[in-house]
Amino acid sequence: MQPVEIKTKIYWVGGIDWDLRYFHGYLTPRGTTYNAYLIVDEKIVLVDTVKHYLFDEMLSRIKKVVDPAKIDYLVVNHVEMDHSGSVPKIMDLAPGAKIVTSPQGKKGLERHYKRNWDFVVVNSGDELNIGSRTLKFVHTPMVHWPDSMVTYIPEEKLLLPNDAFGQHIASIERFDDELGWDVVHEEAAKYYANIVLPYGDQVNKALDVVSQLPIDVIAPSHGVIWRSFLPRILQVYRRWANHETGKKALIVYDTMWGSTKKIALALQDGLEDAGIPVTVRFLQTSHISEIMPDVLVSKAVLIGTPTLNNGMLPSVSAFLTYLKGLRPKKRIGFAFGSYGWGGQGAKEVKAFMQSMGWEVPLDVVNLQYIPGEDELEAVREMGRKLGEVL
């Protein structure tokens, strides 16, 4: 296993998880990497580690550069186990090493591993001299855990932001330009939409700090390293953090007998008549984590469900539960569905949208059993109306 020198005497020594397809509820068809970085200076520093089962892979990369026993500092930017899972084994191999982390990081590591390690607890703005370089730590709480912080090396114009700017991609390429903007942007958007979306305010604060720093490389803890598309990723992160969307619509629905689908397609028709591009997602074939990137870029979110046992379909309520946690703001909502007698499903969806603080300018479309052509034409007209207010 080879290390990759990303700056003079700074090495990527992470692990590539080719097999990962499911990551706490998020589908990862391209797998992922856990990126750890080894800095060789007067002091030897390892920044973050890898998920426990890739420890040997990380170790073999480290050994190509230094004897792991010589590690002086282990920086833990984030406690989550995909990055800290190999901390115990590294600390066993480097018993003289100190763990550099935030106050919340120390608490989190103690709760996770119950070990008596030597800590250097750093506050936001603290610096640690390691020889010819300085490590500067900036806390970024809730991007995306309370312990999260970034490490900045001014002499190298290098930012190690842990999960921020990450993407779930397993690849032999280590840099953004080796894969190309389209793939890296797609996975960065999916990552943001599924992990970072609730923390827009905190991301904005972190971006304010980052924009003051001279940076030419951002090396996150998942996926490839940003060196060529830096201005572009910073720009889209700002847009996402501000919940800015395109003039686009997303229709998400499920159906038992096809009626709600007919309504979905009539809405699509009407919106397209009004010049709005529409993405249509069927909950039986699209996983909720695959739908989130569409939510990220769509101003209008239309959600349809038939009524089942006095409520919405469980697949729709699962999607809404996920959406509620991820808290997309500034959206225009529209609820629709088919029913037999009570019709509660679509009404519940509308109430959900209002509880999210979304604008819901039009009433629900709730049609009994199979919609007729005249009803579908009225639905198309609703779609046109909605398209006009976007």
Ligand SMILES: Cc1cc2nc3c(=O)[nH]c(=O)nc-3n(C[C@H](O)[C@H](O)[C@H](O)COP(=O)(O)O)c2cc1C
């Ligand atoms: C198992 C089952 C339970 C249902 N429960 C209700 C209900 O509680 N209230 C209601 O209004 N309709 C209920 N319906 C009727 C459906 O909502 C209706 O058939 C609707 O047209 C289905 O829409 P779809 O074709 O999009 O699945 C139920 C249907 C099924 C199959």
